[in-house]
Amino acid sequence: MDLDYKKNDLSQVIAADKAHVWHHLSQHKQYETTDPRVFVEGKGLKLWDATGREFLDAVSGGVWTVNVGYGRESIANAVRDQLIKLNYYAGAAGNVPAALFAEKLIEKMPGMSRVYYSNSGSEANEKVYKMVRQIAHRKHGGKKWKILYRERDYHGTTIGTLATSGQPQRAEQYGPYPEGFVSVPHCLEYRKQWDVEDYGRRAADAIEEVILREGPETVGAIVLEPVTAGGGVILPPRGYWERVQEICRKYDILLHIDEVVCGLGRTGLWFGYQQYGIEPDFVTMAKGVASGYAAISCTVTTERVFDLFKEDPSDSMSYFRDISTFGGCTSGPVAALENMRIIEEEGLLENTIAMGARCMANLKALQEKHAVIGDVRGLGLFLGAELVKDRSAKEPVDEKQAQAVVAECLAQGVIIGATNRSLPGFNNTLCLSPALTVTAEEIDRITDAIDVALTKVFG
Ligand code: PMP
Numbered sequence: 001m002d003l004d005y006k007k008n009d010l011s012q013v014i015a016a017d018k019a020h021v022w023h024h025l026s027q028h029k030q031y032e033t034t035d036p037r038v039f040v041e042g043k044g045l046k047l048w049d050a051t052g053r054e055f056l057d058a059v060s061g062g063v064w065t066v067n068v069g070y071g072r073e074s075i076a077n078a079v080r081d082q083l084i085k086l087n088y089y090a091g092a093a094g095n096v097p098a099a100l101f102a103e104k105l106i107e108k109m110p111g112m113s114r115v116y117y118s119n120s121g122s123e124a125n126e127k128v129y130k131m132v133r134q135i136a137h138r139k140h141g142g143k144k145w146k147i148l149y150r151e152r153d154y155h156g157t158t159i160g161t162l163a164t165s166g167q168p169q170r171a172e173q174y175g176p177y178p179e180g181f182v183s184v185p186h187c188l189e190y191r192k193q194w195d196v197e198d199y200g201r202r203a204a205d206a207i208e209e210v211i212l213r214e215g216p217e218t219v220g221a222i223v224l225e226p227v228t229a230g231g232g233v234i235l236p237p238r239g240y241w242e243r244v245q246e247i248c249r250k251y252d253i254l255l256h257i258d259e260v261v262c263g264l265g266r267t268g269l270w271f272g273y274q275q276y277g278i279e280p281d282f283v284t285m286a287k288g289v290a291s292g293y294a295a296i297s298c299t300v301t302t303e304r305v306f307d308l309f310k311e312d313p314s315d316s317m318s319y320f321r322d323i324s325t326f327g328g329c330t331s332g333p334v335a336a337l338e339n340m341r342i343i344e345e346e347g348l349l350e351n352t353i354a355m356g357a358r359c360m361a362n363l364k365a366l367q368e369k370h371a372v373i374g375d376v377r378g379l380g381l382f383l384g385a386e387l388v389k390d391r392s393a394k395e396p397v398d399e400k401q402a403q404a405v406v407a408e409c410l411a412q413g414v415i416i417g418a419t420n421r422s423l424p425g426f427n428n429t430l431c432l433s434p435a436l437t438v439t440a441e442e443i444d445r446i447t448d449a450i451d452v453a454l455t456k457v458f459g
Pocket of ligand 1: 157
């Protein structure tokens with residue numbers, strides 16, 4: 001088939017898609033009532049669909065992924081050259097880009113030391129859960145096997161990671177789940193659970209209460225997003241992370257930071273945890289690592305954790321007995337190397353801070369104008385606007401209304417996101433996460449579209 005989309009009629013592609021593709025996150029009535037949108041080309045933040053229509057993508061491929069923007073020939077060329085040399089070898093052998101990317105990555109992560117490769121955010125997180133369980137067996141007589149997670153956070157789509165889903169609707173109907181995953185309260189200050197001054201410290205103290213209830217000798221790790229993404233763009237309150245770190249040290253609990261969204265520049269630093277001076281034991285990352293040019297995820301840990309898996313002559317099972325078949329693909333790390341070079345050489349961290357500030361200022365101006373915006377929050381190019389029926393009661397708008405705003409933006413050719421079907425009653429936050437290359441004109445176009453959409457939906 002001739003794949004020159006701009007010249008061809010793509011009705012065959014649309015018919016094939018409609019007949020045979022089972023799309024992610026889609027309700028079946030959609031297949032019956034509408035043609036699927038099929039994207040065919042991208043450049044920077046621009047996307048074109050099969051009908052030739054142009055869009056401005058303010059969510060980096062729908063889910064915070066394409067950090068360096070679409071159409072990067074240098075990444076395509078680096079991957080092509082590497083695939084011709086060597087595409088793959090699995091298991092205990094190394095390969096050139098995997099070694100070089102690990103070295104570069106660790107340079108950006110003082111205190112960390114080892115990189116374990118796999119393919120998706122869920123998989124990277126599962127690797128940590130397995131490591132924690134194995135450490136419990138090897139070092140704590142089978143105890144310290146529980147893993148804590150936080151309400152509203154999300155860590156993936158496998159059964160293991162769904163067992164740590166703080167977003168109930170994602171986990172519904174897929175149980176029963178494995179034991180030993182325990183929830184702690186969320187820390188969203190806008191929706192305070194405790195009426196106290198020092199909210200950050202109080203929210204972290206709530207974690208200690210769960211640890212004491214479960215028994216500190218049973219808790220091995222806690223997994224947290226540095227800034228919660230799909231759960232509503234939640235920035236931890238002041239004082240929160242210091243206290244979390246203190247609690248982890250006090251009870252010898254490993255701290256796992258899920259950087260699947262924040263990783264590789266989204267907040268304006270290489271990693272979200274670096275905004276807060278956190279010293280994690282595990283860091284996982286996926287989406288921005290290669291900006292969607294190849295499937296790659298990394299589980300990064302310290303030499304101290306790595307050493308816990310050193311061969312024990314009396315135990316032939318003591319090493320980490322895990323493999324990821326496609327963790328042996330060279331396309332991931334070679335794309336990741338080029339992705340990192342682009343972020344550095346084009347000054348994209350600096351651009352993220354500058355454009356993030358502009359976007360925040362624009363959203364604050366919209367908040368002045370539209371009473372429906374109850375709260376605006378974010379860090380770098382990771383922003384959210386929570387919509388409420390009235391500001392004093394903070395009652396969330398209906399999920400359908402938040403979706404109507406997304407649809408009205410789409411009608412203007414701007415793709416934004418919203419928390420959707422994951423938190424009953426709270427799917428009311430508009431989400432923005434444009435590529436880190438975004439310009440001032442593009443930021444203004446995105447927030448202008450939201451302005452128009454809010455007026456249409458709420459008057
Ligand atoms: N962790 C976080 C914070 C995420 O947002 C996601 C994906 N949205 C995942 C993990 C899972 O990543 P994946 O879909 O690549 O398995």
